[in-house]
Amino acid sequence: MPIRRSTFTRPLVAMAMVAASSLYAIAQQPPSPSRVRGTIESVDGDVLSVKSRSGEDVKLHMTPDMRLVGISKISLSDIKVGSFIGTTTVPGPDGIPTAVEVHVFPEEMRGTGEGSRPYDLRPNSTMTNATVAESVVGNDGHALLVKYKDGEKKVSVPSETPVVTYVPADKSDLKAGAKVIAFTKKLPNGSFETNRISIGRDGLTPPM
Incomplete structure (x- = not known):
């Protein structure tokens, strides 16, 4: 019986080693870009x-x-209350997400990708597509409150942030x-x- 158990065990161990090796190789491959x-x-x-x-x-x-x-480039002043926008944000020093870009969707694209999710533009960046509910103009940019179907977010948009449509x-x-x-x-x-x-x-x- 011990010999028979060993006979069956060796192939299983070999198969497990091959499977582990394959998984390791797959893990080492760079992810396909989206x-x-x-x-x-x-x-x-x-x-x-x-x-x-x-x-x-x-x-x-x-x-x-x-x-x-x-x-195409537009002005920061083109972001209005009611605009449907997308913005890539990174954590700001005061805890408020800071926009590194804003794109204003034309009306026919309203609702595109609505929500907030991790993004690949910069480390720790997030993409949020939402409707501007409030916009406060400051000396160095805008402070926005944007709302989407699952929540809302405050976003700081510095004056040098690129804005496009x-x-x-x-x-x-x-x-x-x-x-x-x-x-x-x-x-x-x-x-x-x-x-x-x-x-x-x-x-x-x-x-x-």
Whole structure:
């Protein structure tokens, strides 16, 4: 009986070691990006070549139903009570989230991604899409109270914070040198595709 138990145990131990090794290898692989921020280097048919902000060369296959929107600069004063906005915030020194960018959605995009969630722009950053309920203008920016379906948040918007909005764009805007944010998906063959791209207008780098 001891010999038989050993005979069965050895393969199980070997299988467990292989499984553990595989899990370790998977854990060491970098996570697939969901967003690529960078500069267009070239466009070849449906393949977009982008130099990412971190210096990587990324090729993206654009899907036939890809959505393209432009990002244009506006003024901090364009943020009004009732505006539906998105803002990336980081913890402020006084405990109030501080905006590092704000994008004002046009009316037809109201409700897009409503809520608050972790974001990948900066360490410890959060993306909040919500309606401006209160806006107090100060000497060095705005203090906003924004409300969304699951809660509310106070946000400090310094005067130097970039503020942008969405404008129409088409594939003719995809030119070398343009700054983009591409929302990506990794395919089984290891390549990446994108079905949504935000492109800066007039040389603007999308701040979100």
